[in-house]
Amino acid sequence: MAVKVIEESRVSPPQHSTPPETSLPLTFFDVIWVVMPPVKRLFFYEFHHSNQHFIETVLPHMKHSLSQALQLFYPFAGHLVTPDPHDSVPEIAYSDGDSITLTVAETDFDFQHLSAHHARDVTDFFPLVPKLGSQLLALQVTLFPNSGIAVGITNSHVVADGKITTHFVKYWASLCKLLTHNPLVPPLISESSVFPFFDRSVVDDPKGLDKLYLKQAREFEELIKSYRVANSLTPVAPSDKVRATFVLGSVEIEKLKQWVTSEIKSRSSSSSSSDTEFHVSTFVVVCACVWVCWTKSKRDEDGERLFFGFTGDFRGRLDPPLPEFYFGNCVISCAVEANKRDIIGEDGMVVAAELIGRKIQELNKQRKMEGGETYISNMCSVLRSGAKGLSVAGSPKFKVYETDFGWGRPRKVEVVSIEDSGAISLSESRDDENGGVEVGLVLSKLEMDCFASQFEGTLESVTD
Structure with a gap:
């Protein structure tokens, strides 16, 4: 070819x-x-x-x-x-x-x-x-x-x-x-x-x-360069790496939300903490599900530190807010950390969802870039710690399947650069306009097979 x-x-x-x-x-x-x-x-x-x-x-x-x-x-x-x-x-x-x-x-x-x-x-x-x-x-x-x-x-x-x-x-x-x-x-x-x-x-x-x-x-x-070398994220991928897309339908996502919400309420009822509320969104449950399945597909030792990174659009969060189509970058990167044994454990998806959800809750409270002086140094600390992790590229909010040059909607949209960054890509589902999400990722062939098995099993156990 x-x-x-x-x-x-x-x-x-x-x-x-x-x-x-x-x-x-x-x-x-x-x-x-x-x-x-x-x-x-x-x-x-x-x-x-x-x-x-x-x-x-x-x-x-x-x-x-x-x-x-x-x-x-x-x-x-x-x-x-x-x-x-x-x-x-x-x-x-x-x-x-x-x-x-x-x-x-x-x-x-x-x-x-x-x-x-x-x-x-x-x-x-x-x-x-x-x-x-x-x-x-x-x-x-x-x-x-x-x-x-x-x-x-x-x-x-x-x-x-x-x-x-x-x-x-x-x-x-x-x-x-x-x-x-x-x-x-x-x-x-x-x-x-x-x-x-x-x-x-x-x-x-x-x-x-x-x-x-x-x-x-x-x-x-x-x-970042050292992290990529250590985790085989090189600009030219080894020949055994493959790219695949997994779809969470709107019905499955709604069941995941209900299950995670129920589990968190059950956990919080036995906790003395009064700060237990956060929004269990589509983003939260999709990322939690993928993070757990991705972690289980890896062949690393238990007990390792993990991180999950994502960005938040800050246009509407600033005070005063920026125009919707302010030209430039207006996103802030966030990361949550956890022990691998907690993410792959019986309550792994609830743990992951709670970490991600609470970080978004913190982000929503910011208006003036509080603590901005330590923003990049904090990210450097995560990388220096040796934690291994995952990040997110793209967003279902971009509505990429609405990009029509006159030949109809795209058959498929891919973020090719996730192979370089080690991220997952998120977009809206082409075939489920009620809120489905497509997840793209790059793994070795063996890890991809394992991820597919974990993904299918997780959805069956939670949504049955």
């Missing part, structure tokens, strides 16, 4: 449609991502036409709509600069005419196989996402003749978080869909509700967290 590049082009916003020259200074929400690897995502679409039909009929619409979308989201076409390496925080610089790379390729890979849920070799996905280089965003469209299309997106997290990146991609797709259905009418940028908000002055930083985080980020980068 092979991937062959057909065309490589540069796409810019329409000439003179953006500020001629501008820069966005990084905030303390952004700077930690300077040292993190790029995010890679794939959207698979069924498309039963020839390559020639795509190139002659569809590709011009994709390019034109991409240019129009970049008119609103022009920082994606910019680049990262450091005006003064000794005194300044980096910034995103954009000049009129800056562009992003759009690669068109073809492959003889099996579309149905790659866009399924079952275990597939991780290396098969690498040629379908573009390399980033010095850019902040790169795109690749790979054609599976007469069967499908894969739209690959690689972006630096430093320019924007997942909320904004997926907002951009869905906006691009919506413009492309308009052109596809009516090519004689150019897409209009008329909905002010989708406009990104660029003013960085709304992020209050009286304590100088941006420079503090930038200094601490280098230590964090080295600890």
